[in-house]
Amino acid sequence: MRAETRKDEIVKTSAKLFKEKGYSAVTMRDIAKAMGIKAASLYNHISSKQDILIAIIIALAEEFTAGMGTIKKAKANSLEKLEQIVALHVDITSRNTDGMASLNNDWMHLEEQQQYYLKLRLDYEDDFRNVIQEGIKNKEIVEANAEIMLFSMLSTLRSLYLWIPKKEDLEAEKLGTELSKVLINGINP
């Protein structure tokens, strides 16, 4: 567990501000003020505003890619894999709610790194889709529109960052199982 550097603090503070107002509406002076220093002092630790955004988004995107890699290799049926995907989202999101807001809403402000981010994201969606289609083929999942299922589940999982902070009472593990139940079984009795 690497010790927290001053850059880490800047990134964490920025993520919180980005979550509230979005990347473009947050100025370097805002970030500096939130840390109790002057804007120019930030540049002793980071090389640009863009640098902060990259640190937030790419780390998270790679975490999702790694998690999906583990799930793909797992010896589990499709429904179990879907449960693992839900757990992955709950886990990453509860450890970094602020960053997830940027991942969802500020990725379009990435410059050089945007293509790389989009590739990770597209590959992730492909893997997710494959799990669903495999499940349909094996009769583990109902034969409905796979694209709609993917969209519905991903939308919910991507919105977790908005919701988890309000439900700190519900611990991560329980949230994962409850959410899996609703997503898989629906709300019909």
Next chain:
Amino acid sequence: MRAETRKDEIVKTSAKLFKEKGYSAVTMRDIAKAMGIKAASLYNHISSKQDILIAIIIALAEEFTAGMGTIKKAKANSLEKLEQIVALHVDITSRNTDGMASLNNDWMHLEEQQQYYLKLRLDYEDDFRNVIQEGIKNKEIVEANAEIMLFSMLSTLRSLYLWIPKKEDLEAEKLGTELSKVLINGINP
């Protein structure tokens, strides 16, 4: 059907740009260029940038409020009401995808009108929650965590704006029924 004014064109063009980059990252010069005029000319039709954002968001929020009002009064059981809510979102979103992006992502940049928007939104969520809770009481909906169901359905419906433009082949009505099926029955066979 009121004729389209120049202000309407500005609002529509702005919504498209806001969807791509967010309110803060879009400049008055960007909007003007997209319309083939100069930034100062915009002020013959609108009174401020904020004015554009208000026109986009408040109209949509009031449309949702009105739709929910109709559903509340409807003689229908809880599952039917949920289907109507899904249809409401599909309908409004397919008629104004760009505006829905601002509603979801740029409402925090509202100034005076932010409180009013938040009240409409909170009331809407309360009505939605009531439909679910009523359904649980009447055994029409499975006895699970109502808050999780609300969150899951709302997340999916609020993300429709991202997804509908890519699926123009699937017409609105069919999308509504398919989505209802997935949200209500889940993906379990």
Next chain:
DNA sequence: TCTTCAAACTAACAGTTGTTAGTTTTAGTA
């Protein structure tokens, strides 16, 4: 005590922002 260096500071830059004031163009109507 002196040296060192990370981390703060002040001051300034060039470019961009929303917006205003005043003027010209354009197209329909009298």
Next chain:
DNA sequence: TACTAAAACTAACAACTGTTAGTTTGAAGA
């Protein structure tokens, strides 16, 4: 043809933006 009004224009503003250069501070190690 002359008049009118909507809608464009040019020019400018004061404030704010990300970033740089050069300087000072303060605490740890020699």
